[in-house]
Amino acid sequence: MKIRNLSITEFQEFIRNNKYGSFRQTLDYALLKSEYGYEYEIIGYCNGEDIYAAALVLVKLLDGYLYAYIPSGFIADYDNTRLIQDFTEDLYNYYKKEDVIFIKINPPIPIAEIDNKKYSKKYNKNYHIVSTLKECGFEKTKDSKNFETMLPTINAIVDLDYYDEENLNKNTKNKIRKAVRKGLSLEIGNMANIDILNEFVKKKINRSDFYYSDYYSIFKKSNSIDYFLVSIDYEKLIINSQEAYNKETRKNNKLNEKIAFRPKNKTINVKMNSDRALESYKNDIVLATKKINNTEKEYIAGALVVHFGDTATIIISGYDKKYGIYSPNYFLYNEICKYYKNEVKYLDLNGLTADFSKENKYHGLNNFKLGFKPKIYEYIGEYDLVINQRVYNHLGKKGLLEKEIKNSK
Numbered sequence: 001m002k003i004r005n006l007s008i009t010e011f012q013e014f015i016r017n018n019k020y021g022s023f024r025q026t027l028d029y030a031l032l033k034s035e036y037g038y039e040y041e042i043i044g045y046c047n048g049e050d051i052y053a054a055a056l057v058l059v060k061l062l063d064g065y066l067y068a069y070i071p072s073g074f075i076a077d078y079d080n081t082r083l084i085q086d087f088t089e090d091l092y093n094y095y096k097k098e099d100v101i102f103i104k105i106n107p108p109i110p111i112a113e114i115d116n117k118k119y120s121k122k123y124n125k126n127y128h129i130v131s132t133l134k135e136c137g138f139e140k141t142k143d144s145k146n147f148e149t150m151l152p153t154i155n156a157i158v159d160l161d162y163y164d165e166e167n168l169n170k171n172t173k174n175k176i177r178k179a180v181r182k183g184l185s186l187e188i189g190n191m192a193n194i195d196i197l198n199e200f201v202k203k204k205i206n207r208s209d210f211y212y213s214d215y216y217s218i219f220k221k222s223n224s225i226d227y228f229l230v231s232i233d234y235e236k237l238i239i240n241s242q243e244a245y246n247k248e249t250r251k252n253n254k255l256n257e258k259i260a261f262r263p264k265n266k267t268i269n270v271k272m273n274s275d276r277a278l279e280s281y282k283n284d285i286v287l288a289t290k291k292i293n294n295t296e297k298e299y300i301a302g303a304l305v306v307h308f309g310d311t312a313t314i315i316i317s318g319y320d321k322k323y324g325i326y327s328p329n330y331f332l333y334n335e336i337c338k339y340y341k342n343e344v345k346y347l348d349l350n351g352l353t354a355d356f357s358k359e360n361k362y363h364g365l366n367n368f369k370l371g372f373k374p375k376i377y378e379y380i381g382e383y384d385l386v387i388n389q390r391v392y393n394h395l396g397k398k399g400l401l402e403k404e405i406k407n408s409k
Helices: 008-016 027-034 081-096 125-135 170-181 195-201 211-220 234-261 265-291 321-326 328-340 363-370 389-397 400-408
Strands: 002-005 039-047 050-062 065-070 100-105 110-114 121-123 138-140 154-159 184-188 225-232 299-308 311-319 346-352 375-379 383-386
Touching: 002 081, 008 027, 008 039, 008 050, 027 039, 027 050, 027 211, 039 081, 050 081, 050 100, 050 400, 081 100, 081 125, 081 383, 100 389, 110 125, 125 138, 170 234, 170 328, 184 328, 195 211, 195 225, 195 299, 195 311, 211 225, 211 299, 225 328, 234 265, 299 321, 299 328, 311 321, 311 328, 321 328, 328 346, 346 363, 383 389, 389 400
Parallel strands: 065 100, 311 346
Antiparallel strands: 002 039, 039 050, 050 065, 100 383, 110 121, 110 375, 138 383, 154 346, 154 375, 184 225, 225 299, 299 311
């Protein structure tokens, strides 16, 4: 067998039904990355017309040297040890001739499931692939405890066949119901309003102002991306808040009667909570009344979702922190789950951190995603196939490898 360039048609047909196929191994992704300093080629490991492995390979200059990145790893039968060994050897020799210093891969291979309460790991049959990659010469980079690698290694996956809002944990359900009462509404965005999303995410990720515009425009041509926006329907907010206010008023009056007849600390505390709820409903009515005649919609959250095969993946999401009390992120994720429930089997909520402690600065992010009852998987991680050890060590000592990962995440 030998490595050769594949046509787009050959590549697409090979990856279409492969379990290791990924939207990051598509022409769309190649075109996106070509806008940001990468060149690309599509290669296959072939015996005549038969293809046994394939990869979209991104190549980039780093301090005057070339390195290669195969996003989400090459596509092959990783259980076929001999195939992986032979392909790796030929891959090494192929790119050595191109003066590439190293090749980075990060296959979406789950090697363990993590219990969502005790956070203990249960390794699966894929774990042997760790040894296979090491025997082939791949070096494991650092573990991703808090998003230190190009792609997360701990992922939250919702099985949409079993997704039911009623089965979510109490806090998540309450947040979603609160958001609905607040009059939140979901709609499909387009290129004309993609800048709205940039405003929600620009402070949490270091990207070009045009990155997500490019992402959307490129993947939209193949109809494999959706852009969701959340707005406030002030007419709905008035109706819901008035109804809630009237209901809470009746409850509050009964509590007043109980306290007058027999004051108890428990009843008084419930009455105080009821008072706060009434004030909140009243404020919502006042706010909605002021803004109901606005001609422009007020968007408070958004997300980009790419779908490939049987999986949809939330690429990026964000919300206006001024409206955090409206729980727009909970509403958004729930609506996305419902939107794809009959379209694909899985929704990838994207990364979690490996540190589930309350002290971790990402504890809130972890808790938010875990509220949607996903399964938590540890992926095999990030590996480098080093071709020129001297230069690789040099780049590492200068901190350029770590900097490149940070800039490319």
